[in-house]
Amino acid sequence: MPDSALSGGDIVLVTIVLAVSLAALAFAAYLVRAVMAADQGTPTMREIAQAVQEGAAAYLRRQFKTLGVFAVIVFLLLLVLPVHDGGWGTRIGRALFFLVGALFSALVGFIGMTLATRGNVRVAAAARTGGYRPAFRIAYRTGGVCGMITVGLGLFGAALALLLFDETAPVVLEGFGFGGALLAMFMRVGGGIFTKAADVGADLVGKVEAGIPEDDPRNAATIADNVGDNVGDCAGMAADLFESYAVTLVAALILGQVFFGAVGMVFPLVVAAIGVIASVVGILASNPSKNDASGLAPINRGFFTSAVVSLVLVAAASFTVLPDVADVPDSVVSPQVLGFVAVLVGIVLAAAIQQLTGYFTETSRKPVQDVGRSSLTGPATVILSGISLGLESAVYAALLIGGAVYGAFLIGGGAALYAVALAGCGLLTTAGVIVSMDTFGPVSDNAQGIAEMSGDIDEEGARVLTDLDAVGNTTKAITKGIAIATAVLAATALFGSYNEQVRAAVDGADLGEAFSLVDPSNVVGAVLGASVVFFFSGLAISAVSRAAGRVVFEVREQFRTHPGIMDRTERPDYGAVVDICTKDSLRELATPGLLAVLAPVAVGFGLGVGPLAAYLVGAIAAGTLMAVFLANSGGAWDNAKKMVEDGAYGGKGSEAHAATVIGDTVGDPFKDTAGPAINPLIKVMNLVALLIAPAVVGLSVGEDQNTAVRIAIAVVAALVIVGAVVVSKRRSVVVGGASADAPTSLTTSVP
């Protein structure tokens, strides 16, 4: 291993990076002031926004309380887990940075969401009085806060760890990445269940049964729906992208140290710092202008400006920071070229994914139009065409991502894995802009909801908000594609780190065929890895169905017991639905969460390091495809519905519309619960594998070998998973009991 202690020059560079990260936070503060200074709209709007703010904040507070306990347990476990080649200082550092990672992840989600719940009403107000451009600007800047905090905190944590721990920083950063990923996964799953339980529940009762429009204030689930947009699409997504960012940096640092020593750790941080600068430029460039062909034009301008700035600066940095010769075996190019090309691959991948996702989910393109047309033959063909669209488009995305990994592999030679990690960093140089684009979605969605519910909006203003919402739908789909690409690159790199970890732990001993693809036990490992992705998706989807069912029964009950709601003489009890969603999503997130953390523990301790490696490969392969499949099917259904609502095939109220509404409802948990949660899932599992690798090796070979303890740990992990699954199945019995009375209430509530 090359010398990996930081030189004086390195320390200066990392200090500059630290300063850049603080500058990012300062820019975020500047954007906050700009957003908060805007007009808050009419009293009714404020009142509604207030209810959403309170609901969202209450949910996050409860979630953090629950997760806090869990974080403390993991903290203690991390202290127990052995660290290869490091003493108690490293071990404590890793555990503490786990808490920091978790805290930052939570913070990004919390701040992003808090601002989103303030930005939304200001966007509505601006649409009412100022028109499209001011409304767009506020929505995008609200997103910008989220984006800058994401990159700022991620970079800050990584740079700080490197300054404090020097050579042992990679191990400490495993904790940081794990904290971020774990929290993000729980926020993704919990928020995803919340938002879709409310949304699906509201749609089923409102649009389908009671025949009232979306966002109608008579529907008791509307406030919960708006709260959900914030806790799911906003807080969850922000935490998720934060962890993508942090984990990618962590993987790059670990592998950089292996292949190039200190400079290998410094370079990814420099790339990330360049990303901060590029993001600021990109956010400022995203101003709508009169000449824009579509609502997406300023968004694209911001993204591509940011990509170009990154590219130029990274080229300069590669040839300054990296050495021009190094003894990497089989490498066809110099480290300088390697660094630059790898980052370039990542940037190009981001742009390609953006185009691809756009093609498959935009209303104006053939795929969505085909789905829309299939509504003529009813809901079944809408579902089938959406599913085949999703399956096929997942393959194109996988080919792009696979192509990027292979490209990095080809130029990387012996340092192929580092090249893959750098491609991940390249993908994330535009992270600030990507998060801004993404948060733009729920903010616009909420703005429309608030305006609609308040009734204080004229036709012109409503049109502005509809346009913003449509742009937001596309940006949301695009960022999902990019998020899963970062997940695959980061996971592949982490997976390489896992290999290094195992090799270090066996201390040069021959691993033999342990990592061979053709070992039947490794084939089993791969099947198990793919299984977890399927199981996790199934659990998330059924959790939404269950929770949505409870929302439906609550809203029906309110309509039944308070007939005044329908003729607007009574006010529905919004809080009751928010409460159901909060409780259910927190309860439902336990099973998938435990599965993600404990399945690799069971496989690793039970079957060994080889099957665990195969498990990760199976999870990456199946996870990539499943995530894109779910995201794109869902996105296409959503936009097919919008297409019909815009007048195609009979427009609103037609049979075709009813068919696309069914498609959209099926797509909701696909695209906003199960799909995006696969992204942190893959990384959590890779990080768990990385963390337990020394312990598994220790119990399997050498003097501390202890098969009984090893198997016992695996069995306990497996039993906890089984127990959690059994408990969640019990819950479905409870709902079944409640819904046994349903035929009556169904009949009474159908108009």
Place this chain on the structure above:
Amino acid sequence: MPDSALSGGDIVLVTIVLAVSLAALAFAAYLVRAVMAADQGTPTMREIAQAVQEGAAAYLRRQFKTLGVFAVIVFLLLLVLPVHDGGWGTRIGRALFFLVGALFSALVGFIGMTLATRGNVRVAAAARTGGYRPAFRIAYRTGGVCGMITVGLGLFGAALALLLFDETAPVVLEGFGFGGALLAMFMRVGGGIFTKAADVGADLVGKVEAGIPEDDPRNAATIADNVGDNVGDCAGMAADLFESYAVTLVAALILGQVFFGAVGMVFPLVVAAIGVIASVVGILASNPSKNDASGLAPINRGFFTSAVVSLVLVAAASFTVLPDVADVPDSVVSPQVLGFVAVLVGIVLAAAIQQLTGYFTETSRKPVQDVGRSSLTGPATVILSGISLGLESAVYAALLIGGAVYGAFLIGGGAALYAVALAGCGLLTTAGVIVSMDTFGPVSDNAQGIAEMSGDIDEEGARVLTDLDAVGNTTKAITKGIAIATAVLAATALFGSYNEQVRAAVDGADLGEAFSLVDPSNVVGAVLGASVVFFFSGLAISAVSRAAGRVVFEVREQFRTHPGIMDRTERPDYGAVVDICTKDSLRELATPGLLAVLAPVAVGFGLGVGPLAAYLVGAIAAGTLMAVFLANSGGAWDNAKKMVEDGAYGGKGSEAHAATVIGDTVGDPFKDTAGPAINPLIKVMNLVALLIAPAVVGLSVGEDQNTAVRIAIAVVAALVIVGAVVVSKRRSVVVGGASADAPTSLTTSVP
């Protein structure tokens, strides 16, 4: 490698096996006579049956004509492909046995289907006059013919090859397995598209739009629907199980030779011969009796009798045929124990899969009841609950299959792969019974259709046929589960053979990290393997949608231009719909077929033997889960619909019923087109890999190394796939054009 020339004793044993295979065919002939002797029912029934027979035979003839050309091309390619360690004799033998395999596969499908189209009307007639027990017996015996031909021809081919080619038989049998698998895959895909295009098309126009019941003779798609049951569920499934049987034997022979020499090849044949005897006993034991608790009881009796007979005989054979000591490294048990336990694992797996699939798809069990209940909140929740049921149940099936592989691995030691292959043989000792059970499904389904259409059936007879159909639905779901389990075991074993092939081809040279899980190019390979499964599924589903769309427009057009059809004064043109389905399914099968054959070629020649191995692992992992997911979701929706039709939640005509009909329609291509085709897909890809391995190695290393040729082959393969995909996308444009007029015809056809 142990000595692998057959001894005199071996030759005697294999000759006995050959005689047993002929006895199986004789028993099939006996069953044919028994079936054909039964009464053929009323003239109307005969007339309808005649139309179905003609449609089905015409389809198969055209299909075989198309596939014949393809088979000749592959035959020539096989002559060109190098064989490791064998001369022209082996090469020609392999190519010829490819044709034999393809012919047998086609023959099994053709005979099975021909008899099914004769058995169906006899079942209808027996239900009319004789009641439940005679009708059951004819349906089951019709299936029995299929079952005995499957095992008879499979065993005959394998035994003959061993007698003729002795030591080089495994290489020759690669051709046999490939021929069987390739034909089966095309028959599965083509038949699957035909049957579901007709079924979905008939349902969409008939039940959903025109409000006429299933199998109503006014619907022009009904005959096509019945033809489809035969060409898809019957011919396709029979060919598929034949290739499962053949490929499993092939894998066992290849690996048996590697680990134990001649006896390692003889033992799997002995196990299979035992299976023939067990199947005869099982089929004879499947007679319904007065004391049966349910329609499934005699079916289960047949299966478990067969399993017990196999077990006892295999125990005896293991301890007689296999040596009690051998120099297999790391093996914890003697070859005798290894042989017996491995086969036992397979038999137990078959029983476990049967129970599991039953649990997830039977109407009386909780999962289907939950899906049924979700119909109260509309179609969207039906779809969501079916999808999450499918995803979760796939994981349980994968755990069972993975557990079996792991169990075989644990006892197998150094010969782990042989143990896996033997477990596959164990799974298939009950193959005769399994095929009988499966064919029982479409025969009963058709009998009901014919009776319904003829109108010559009373209430009592109709009830008998409905009961038989329900039993058939469950047996069909169970055999799908078992089929995918055989696919995974066979593929894992074949995959091991691939490894042996590569190692033999590099002639002892160090493969280094080529097969390492942690190589990024192998991660890419795994992603590509999983991608093909997703792409293949997407293509199959969209092919059904497209073809069903054309059926819908044709039937609507007939209703519109011939108003007399509705009041029964005119006869619809059934032939036109059969014709559409025939043409479309033959056209649509090209793209998925080429993908399956050429994708491994592109990956192997393009990226190398390591990524190709990873590709196979990715395909096995994703394929297992996807196949079970699609089969079980579809089965559950089908039975949820039956549950509502039996009176739950408002019964026929209720909102709940409409919701479950939508679920069933979505499930149709899941369970009968995409899902079951994944089974041969996995094996075709493994066999292609096995066949091209020496060529890939030859072009990659050693003196004949030629990167340009290697890359050129990969590029051509990739371009053909891209071309096929582009052409199939063009087709969807044509349909789009046709359906542009749809709003009008939709409006006119809705009653």
